[in-house]
Amino acid sequence: MTPREYKDLSIKEFTKAAEIYESDNAGVYNMCKKDYPDVLAELEKEPFTDLLDCGCGTGPMLTLLHKKYPDKHYTGIDLTPKMIEVAKRKNMKDVELIVGDCEKLPFAENSFDVVICCESFHHYPNPQDFFNSVYRVLRPNGRLILRDMTVNSSVKRWLFNHIELPLVNLAGKGDVKIYGRDDIKKLCDGSGLHMESFEKRGFCRLHCVVRKSVK
Template sequence: MDYKALSRKHFDNQAAYYDVKATTTVSKFPKMCYAFAEKELRRYKTERLLDLGCGTGEMIRLLRERHPHMMLWGLDLSSEMIRIAKEKQIPDTAFCVGDAEFLPYPDQFFDVVLCMQSFHHYPNPEGVLEEVYRVLRPGGRFLLYDMYVKNRWIRALENRFLLKWLHMGDVHTYGRREICRLMEEQGFFQVYWHKIHPVMFFCKGRKS
């Protein structure tokens, strides 16, 4: 199954009304993460930030308003999402269409990489984490917000059957131990996990 093609098609189709239909699952949960992420970012001195899977750029728009000093980048697989993000003409930002496994940025470039509700779409999570680690400066942080199913049996059924049946590009939902292990294996330390909603978690790690 070509998960990237499915994700691209799904979000290209969602892009036109992604911002206005906040009650739909596809846009509701990412938008619920914005306040959590903005609050977390106040704890760090951040000059350069990448929003990985940025969608229509709403999180970057919020950050531009509240953190005018930040230099902001956004990357998404969906060309339609990026088109809408660029149309917002958010000052001093750079959006591009791209693949999370092949980030078009130099080594040690960002202070923070933010990823909200897109990680479960990545068919090669190890490759994505390797790229995130590469583009972070030493001491930089990866902030991950994603969907969560507490019961491991239900999560297993979802991963094996439901996500494939939906054909929306969803690949895998992660439990606490699984996502923490993935991040630690890619070199992140001070890995911290917290449930922020019955169906969402927050996990962060720091580059050594």
């Protein structure tokens, strides 16, 4: 499929999911809630002022952050207009929500101390473009906290990416690829970012921290 076809599938999928995304009837999307505690714990390690949530959906992570750190400034971006529409109903102060493409982040250079991306990255057909954009918008010493799906075995990843995901796409989902450590390291190297840590946590969970070095 083309990048546009993947993105159109994602928009169609999450337009349908927007109204139930944070409800008890969210189905498979409930698994995303397992990422939030680890992201919150990572954020506690360093002070920050401006945070960008890539693939923010209806804003569940931003809601938690806004309650815990109400004095910070938050921005959420998502490709699906319906997701942003639902997020805006929360009327969170100092939270900017926009419809946009995470592979082409529409923000000025050095805008954010932290970028987070939870269970969204596997929908991006041009992952290097995303990493390049993250590098541009992060401030020096800023970091990307990335949560997504993974499996350790390269053979299992190949089977997942070449057999299971095409079937998922036929079912109407815009999943592109799951990644291993070497994949993420290559994307970091290509963008000028430094991978500080990469772990597999729990069931098929990638937890990665990436840094923009101070020159």
